[in-house]
Amino acid sequence: MTQFLSRKSGSIALLVIVFVACGVPAYAAQRTSGLWWMPDVASKGGEQIDQLTYFIYYLTGAVFVLTQVVYIYFLIKYRAKRGVRATYSHGDNRLELVWTAIPTAIFIGLWGYSNHMWWDVIHKEPPPGTMEVAVNAYQFGFSFQYPGASGKLGRSDVKLLSPENVFGNDRTDPLTKEDFQSGVLELPVNRGVRILLTSRDVIHGFYIPQFRIYQDAVPGRTIDWVWFVPTKVGSYDLACSQLCGSGHYNMKAQIQVVSEEEFDNWYKQKLAAAGNASAANAPAQSK
Numbered sequence: 249m250t251q252f253l254s255r256k257s258g259s260i261a262l263l264v265i266v267f268v269a270c271g272v273p274a275y276a277a278q279r280t281s282g283l284w285w286m287p288d289v290a291s292k293g294g295e296q297i298d299q300l301t302y303f304i305y306y307l308t309g310a311v312f313v314l315t316q317v318v319y320i321y322f323l324i325k326y327r328a329k330r331g332v333r334a335t336y337s338h339g340d341n342r343l344e345l346v347w348t349a350i351p352t353a354i355f356i357g358l359w360g361y362s363n364h365m366w367w368d369v370i371h372k373e374p375p376p377g378t379m380e381v382a383v384n385a386y387q388f389g390f391s392f393q394y395p396g397a398s399g400k401l402g403r404s405d406v407k408l409l410s411p412e413n414v415f416g417n418d419r420t421d422p423l424t425k426e427d428f429q430s431g432v433l434e435l436p437v438n439r440g441v442r443i444l445l446t447s448r449d450v451i452h453g454f455y456i457p458q459f460r461i462y463q464d465a466v467p468g469r470t471i472d473w474v475w476f477v478p479t480k481v482g483s484y485d486l487a488c489s490q491l492c493g494s495g496h497y498n499m500k501a502q503i504q505v506v507s508e509e510e511f512d513n514w515y516k517q518k519l520a521a522a523g524n525a526s527a528a529n530a531p532a533q534s535k
């Protein structure tokens with residue numbers, strides 16, 4: 249029996265060591281700071297989401313500690329003793345009522361709090377001057393489409409989506425001609441950005457931990473209610489958070505949050521390059 253137990257605990261210990269040895273470096277590879285906690289917030293409203301997370305974390309932590317203390321205390325106090333017969337309880341309706349009512353009230357309170365916050369952060373109208381960017385997820389990457397000089401993305405419909413037209417642009421809308429694509433999500437700091445999220449194949453996750461943003465991309469749908477305001481200049485990873493196939497582990501894109509000025513330069517360059525490309529293509533197409 250003891251031999252069996254020691255062998256079992258030996259293999260559990262081995263499993264834990266393998267998990268820690270493989271898991272921790274894999275986790276650390278993506279992050280350079282705050283390895284054991286959430287990454288720094290880099291978007292407006294992110295603090296509110298963190299407050300809710302902390303609140304739930306400390307509340308459930310306190311309940312966990314409290315119940316474990318009571319549990320261990322009772323284990324010791326009522327342990328087997330020579331000459332003492334065990335007594336047991338058939339339950340107590342009043343106590344049952346109390347410990348059902350308290351968690352129910354807490355859950356309803358949490359629902360109210362989180363719902364209120366969610367409306368405040370996500371479901372509010374985006375600020376004026378918010379830019380629209382189309383985001384298309386595929387196995388295994390993301391591509392982005394920016395509006396042209398008019399500042400408005402051309403019409404698109406997810407039904408028009410095809411390998412040649414991954415954003416489902418409606419070519420009858422002249423605005424689609426000035427849209428341009430990018431492999432990097434370049435964003436100006438402190439300006440709102442609303443994304444039009446589509447998927448070419450399967451469900452993917454649009455996930456930016458520093459922005460506290462997460463939204464699934466679902467094939468056959470355009471998800472247009474997600475917007476955010478980046479507040480810190482820097483480079484971030486947009487990572488897919490839905491297991492979407494063999495290349496999922498490497499499905500990501502770069503997000504560059506830059507100053508307004510730097511963004512304008514980038515935007516003008518991209519716009520000019522796109523204009524030149526379409527001008528170069530025009531004669532060939534007319535033949």
Ligand SMILES: [Cu+2]
Pocket residue numbers: 386388451452453488489490491492496499
């Ligand atoms: Cu994916």
